[in-house]
Amino acid sequence: MANIREIAKRAGVSVTTVSRVLNDHPYVKEEKRERVLHAMKELKYTRNIQAVHLAKGYSNMLGIVLPTIEHSYFSGLVTGIAEKAQAHGMHFALFQTGYDPLKEKEALMSLKERRVDGLIFCSNALSDGHILKWQESGPIIFCHPTPHDTCSTVSIAHDQAFKEGLHHLAACGHQRIAICLARTEGANSESRLQAYQEMMKSLGQGIDEEWIIEGKLTLFDGKQLFTEWQEMKNRPTALFITNDDVSAGFLLEAQRHHIKAEETPAILSFQFNQLSEALGISSIDIPLKRMGQEAFDLFDRAIKGEVPEKRMLPFHLNERSTTVFKNNR
Numbered sequence: 001m002a003n004i005r006e007i008a009k010r011a012g013v014s015v016t017t018v019s020r021v022l023n024d025h026p027y028v029k030e031e032k033r034e035r036v037l038h039a040m041k042e043l044k045y046t047r048n049i050q051a052v053h054l055a056k057g058y059s060n061m062l063g064i065v066l067p068t069i070e071h072s073y074f075s076g077l078v079t080g081i082a083e084k085a086q087a088h089g090m091h092f093a094l095f096q097t098g099y100d101p102l103k104e105k106e107a108l109m110s111l112k113e114r115r116v117d118g119l120i121f122c123s124n125a126l127s128d129g130h131i132l133k134w135q136e137s138g139p140i141i142f143c144h145p146t147p148h149d150t151c152s153t154v155s156i157a158h159d160q161a162f163k164e165g166l167h168h169l170a171a172c173g174h175q176r177i178a179i180c181l182a183r184t185e186g187a188n189s190e191s192r193l194q195a196y197q198e199m200m201k202s203l204g205q206g207i208d209e210e211w212i213i214e215g216k217l218t219l220f221d222g223k224q225l226f227t228e229w230q231e232m233k234n235r236p237t238a239l240f241i242t243n244d245d246v247s248a249g250f251l252l253e254a255q256r257h258h259i260k261a262e263e264t265p266a267i268l269s270f271q272f273n274q275l276s277e278a279l280g281i282s283s284i285d286i287p288l289k290r291m292g293q294e295a296f297d298l299f300d301r302a303i304k305g306e307v308p309e310k311r312m313l314p315f316h317l318n319e320r321s322t323t324v325f326k327n328n329r
Contacts, residue, residue, distance in 0.1 A: 002043035010039035062092040062299060063116035065107045067099045067123055071182075071217055072245060072273050073288060077122050077143060080292020088300065099125040099183070112137040117303060120295045123186060139302030141295050144187045145310070152298035154291055154311040158188045161284050161315045162195040162240075165268050168282075169238045172266060172323050175203050178211035178236035180225060180246060192242065208234050216241070222249020226257075229265065238323075242270040247281050251322065267322040280321035287313050 097103035247269035
């Protein structure tokens with residue numbers, strides 16, 4: 001590929017003049033500008049945009065850190081981030097970590113090395129405090145609440161949403177309530193577990209260890225969950241599942257086994273996508289796409305040097321057919 005010295009030689013101008021043309025400098029005679037542009041065309045010169053960005057101190061690249069793109073929760077967030085990034089003419093890179101701390105550190109190193117201008121953490125295994133030690137290299141945005149005041153966050157009030165869901169199941173006549181989480185670690189999961197424990201205590205109901213289920217992410221996991229529920233000695237009459245795919249898998253497997261509606265546990269999901277609506281699954285609806293859009297907006301504000309913000313978005317409990325009947329067996 002041609003360089004600016006070759007362009008200068010072909011156009012019969014100085015290297016400085018070529019540099020000024022490339023950077024749209026106003027003080028270049030039109031005749032020289034035309035000669036430079038003509039030489040660039042003849043030499044098939046393509047500008048190295050990455051080098052330009054690095055020279056100016058930014059990469060025009062945003063890093064999105066998430067455990068997996070296959071989970072509809074995270075793909076919803078990425079959709080919102082991507083739409084905003086594209087509207088701002090910004091590129092983005094996905095760091096799919098599988099909750100591996102070493103891979104999260106690779107994303108942080110990309111920030112330190114200026115390969116990305118900032119990071120949005122959709123979820124993380126490393127502690128928030130550890131991650132924020134890298135913040136001097138660029139803005140870091142979390143998609144969950146954190147007590148640290150030096151960064152911006154966007155989320156819903158997970159503890160309040162979980163309490164509302166549990167109260168709804170209790171109002172439907174349930175006391176034996178199980179919860180199904182993707183994992184028990186992490187800020188969101190910890191707040192949900194605490195809300196669950198407080199609610200069960202208020203019902204005077206002990207918690208069977210089988211009723212706290214983790215590691216479920218997919219439709220297939222939902223099918224497995226149905227088998228596990230059938231094998232429980234003390235079957236819960238209600239399941240609060242923090243994933244629509246798992247909820248759908250459970251319900252479809254129950255239907256495949258011709259389990260009657262009145263014998264199927266009540267299901268309350270926590271996310272909302274097309275599956276829950278199509279199958280009539282009650283859910284706590286989370287505005288994932290908007291959350292992603294807000295995360296990008298917080299990143300954009302941080303780049304401009306504005307003060308950190310903590311944004312809480314609304315959630316909504318949408319009752320459908322899986323919780324409308326009483327089931328207090």
